[in-house]
Amino acid sequence: MASPSPAPEPPATARRMVGAVIAVLAACVALGGWTAAPAGDRPYFYLETGPGTVARDTVSVANSSEEPERFTLQGVDAHLTAHGAIAVRDAADSSDSGTWTRFAASSIRVPARTRADIPFTVTVPGTAPPGDHPAAIVVEDGTGRRTIVPVRLRVTGHPLAALGVEDVAVARTAHGTEIRYVLANRGNTPLTPSVTVTADGLLGTSLHRQGRPPTVLPPGQRIRLAEPWPRPPALDRTRIRVTATAGGVTAVGTAGYAAVPWAPLGAVCAGVGCAGAALLVRRRRVPDGAAEDGQQGAGSGQLAGAAT
Known part of the structure; x- marks a missing residue:
């Protein structure tokens, strides 16, 4: 009777998939038995829309633990690091796409072993510039543990520099x-x-x-x-x-x-004004004195004639 042949070794791809599943399960345990991700089995959100429009999508929060849990959701600005990882800003420091995000419920209680789907909208302002506006959805439980779900938002349109x-x-x-x-x-x-x-x-x-x-x-x-x-x-x-x-x-x-040097110019004007006033007074005094001399001369002549 032929001995059974050994089972073939699983291929490298299968080993990687098993390792990924184990890593996901370990992450779930580390997060207290819950996960947050885009609805529809996607690694991140990708939204593309124009200025003045509204984009809609859904985020799923799955509570795999044996106890109900309350979660809070908020949108924040994000950016890609030099190594391609996503880094988020605090909500207080967000001023771009993170502030455009609104949830149907920003706080939700998820029963044990239940998944909740929360719709959200991204309202793009009419003045939003075309290009990438990365954001993130931050989901946090009651203990302060949180999960970051990337949102890759692209605003369409032709760039205009003015x-x-x-x-x-x-x-x-x-x-x-x-x-x-x-x-x-x-x-x-x-x-x-x-x-x-x-x-x-x-x-x-x-x-x-x-x-x-x-x-x-x-x-x-x-x-x-x-x-x-x-x-x-x-x-x-x-x-x-x-x-x-x-x-x-x-x-x-x-x-x-x-x-214009107003102070020196004012001093010059004042000096010219004073000199002009003095000259005018002098001109007025000279004719008056001459007239008095003439009158005195005429009076003397009359007296002299009377004496003769």
Whole structure:
């Protein structure tokens, strides 16, 4: 009778699958017997929609333990690290796609050995720039343990770079003179602007320096900035020019500035006024004296005639 042949060794793919299942089960145990994932057996959410629209999906929370559990859900901003992993921000620090997420229930009680499906929406603002807006759904149990479910959101549309320089003016402060202006992102994509501020007058250039704009200017945002002007001219007519460049577009804002030394000019005007007044008084006094002399001479002549 032939001895039974040994069972064949499972292939490497099967071994990897078994290892993955064991890892998932271990993760479930570490999380207290519950999991959170996109409904429909997906590794993460992928949503693609345009500005001013609403995307909808469902997150599943499965409680495999023997006790009911309460969970909280919230959306937060996220970004990919240099190694491709996802990193999330706190809800208080989120200002992008994380704040666009709303759940049908942000807190839910899931009975033992039960799965709950929670619908959610992502409302994309009409001013949202096209491109990737990574986010995450954070599911947390009563003990503070949490699971992060990635949300890869892509906003469709054509990027539009538009930049503006507004309200250029010269102002004097307690620390000196400065040039103030407003930098505005009028497009639908974030910009990293560079700024140059110059002041050219009839007597030459008194200022040429690089500005200090923000690293990133989000779409629709306007920010007020100021650059110091250490040595403005004391007497000149100057043209202020602020040039901003970003995303292949350039914007220019200008303003005029006339420097007049009012204190010395006032002193000169006062001196000229005093000299003119003195001259006028003198001119008035001289004819009056001459007339008196003439009258005295005529009177003397009459007296002399009478005596003769």
